[in-house]
Amino acid sequence: MRILRLARVLAALLRVALMNAAAWRASFLVELLVGASSSVGVVLPLFFVYQHAEQVAGWALPEALMVTAFFLLLQGLVGLLIEPNLSAVVEGVRTGALDYTVLKPVDAMLVSSLQRVAPAKAWDVLAGMGLLAWSAAQLPAPGPGGVILAALLFLAGLLAVYAIWILVICTSFWFVRVDNLRFLLGAALDAGRWPVDVYKGWLRLLLTVVVPVALVTSFPVLALRGEADATMLIQAFGASALLLLAARRTWLAALRHYTSASS
Amino acid sequence: MSLLRALPPLLRAFPTLLRVGFAEMVAYRAEMVVWILTATLPLVMLALWSAAAEGGPLAGFGQAEFARYFTVTLVVRQVTGAWVVWELNHLVRTGALSPQLLRPVNPLLFNLAETLAAIPVRLLVLAPILLALFAWRPDIAFLPSPATALMGALSVLLAFALSWLVQAIFGMLSFWLEQSVGLFGLWFAAWGLFGGYIIPLPLLPEGLRAVAEWLPFQASLGAPVEILLGIEPQPLRSLLVQAGWVLLATLLARWMWARGIVRYGAVGA
16 A cells, blocks of 8 residues: 555656746756767777777677666666756755755655656667667677576666665755755766776775776676676675665754754 | 066066965865866876787887877866866856956966966976876886977967967857857867877878868977977977968967947946
8 A cells, every 4th residue: 555655646746846847948958968979078088999909898889888888878868857956955954944855744855866857868878778789789688687687787886876865865864955966976976977997996995885887887797798707796785785785874863953044 | 677568568468377276276275177188188098098909019100109108198188178168158157257357467378377376387397197197107207309399389289379379269259159168169179189188190091181181270289299209290280270270270260359349248247
């Protein structure tokens, strides 16, 4: 029963968010154009690099493109669903508008995470899906197990990134002005656009453990290639479970800390 | 003192503007640090190119050359960084430009002073990153000849002027359009691809490269990087191309300001 109600709330939230985004038509169109150009900008460099080299850190072009496809999917989903909300929450903490969210009889973290969408970012999702299909066609077909595993790994990574995003939001309850932290996080995610083997040493550690963007982009490709091993799975699901737990805990603590601007 | 008084009022005010700008940078230091750290894409690109060059140099770029190229790119990008497009957009949209117009100094020049004052702070934040890069690859260090250093410095100056002017131009579009930051996003994408930000120009396909050399994207980033590294065969031509774009952008910016300020609706007044 509770789940059903939650789903209804989710659908309503998304509908309102979409209506809000489409209300500013001219800006909406420009953003669509910019979104398309930035998707192209992510993919094009790889073609330039592979003009000069057959393999990069053991990855051939179609495989590297597949990593980029997952990166576009990640960036698109984050930009579409998660990022617009971060600024909304930060703004709410500063102005006290969060009162209205907290007062609602639905979980505040859920509402805060889904009150806005940025449809222009759907380009990245579309480009990601297109690129995924195209690069998959160049490679030997993976087994059904690989596909399921890849999907699970991508989902785990996505949840981990969502958790990190919540953690960043939470800092605003203490420091108020953190809206540019999202750009920093965006910059960290940027590193996920290339195969993880490109990075060496502590940088690699950073990208698989601290900001586990490699989980979302490289690991699914490895799973599709049939190269996923147990450590990878433990690492991926462990990291995302831990991060989600930490995010939930911190969110609740932060909410207790919230004093509202009006009272 | 008498010498100072002989200067036009604007130049006399400039040192004070710089001081104010610097004080603002210090006041919002945490924010500034975060902004600076977001421009680390050259390092991400370095990782990719460096891995690609493992098997041997690509078009004359070995791992050391890539490291040097993207390190210099990181620095030049920071030193020539501006934010006037967002600032103008915000000022025009909210009407906050109105009180600034009452000042005896053009708001754009005030922003220019702020942008210049931020440079020392940017270099300070970059220092640990550069040290880490140097520890990773000591062969990053290089010493340009005096002539190269001089031309490089001039080229960085022109690149700074051009990037600031371009942002000011896109920012001033908000006098006519609701949303000009989005349009700047298009410029930014092209700049990334053809300005040497994510791929050194010498590695572009020949035809593209011949065109890109003349475009304002390269003039606002790649040109100073290549001159400083001494890999630009015709540094003087690069400088001339840069100067031409700066001149053109100055004229356009002045024209737009004169027209735009008449159109400005002063929201909230």
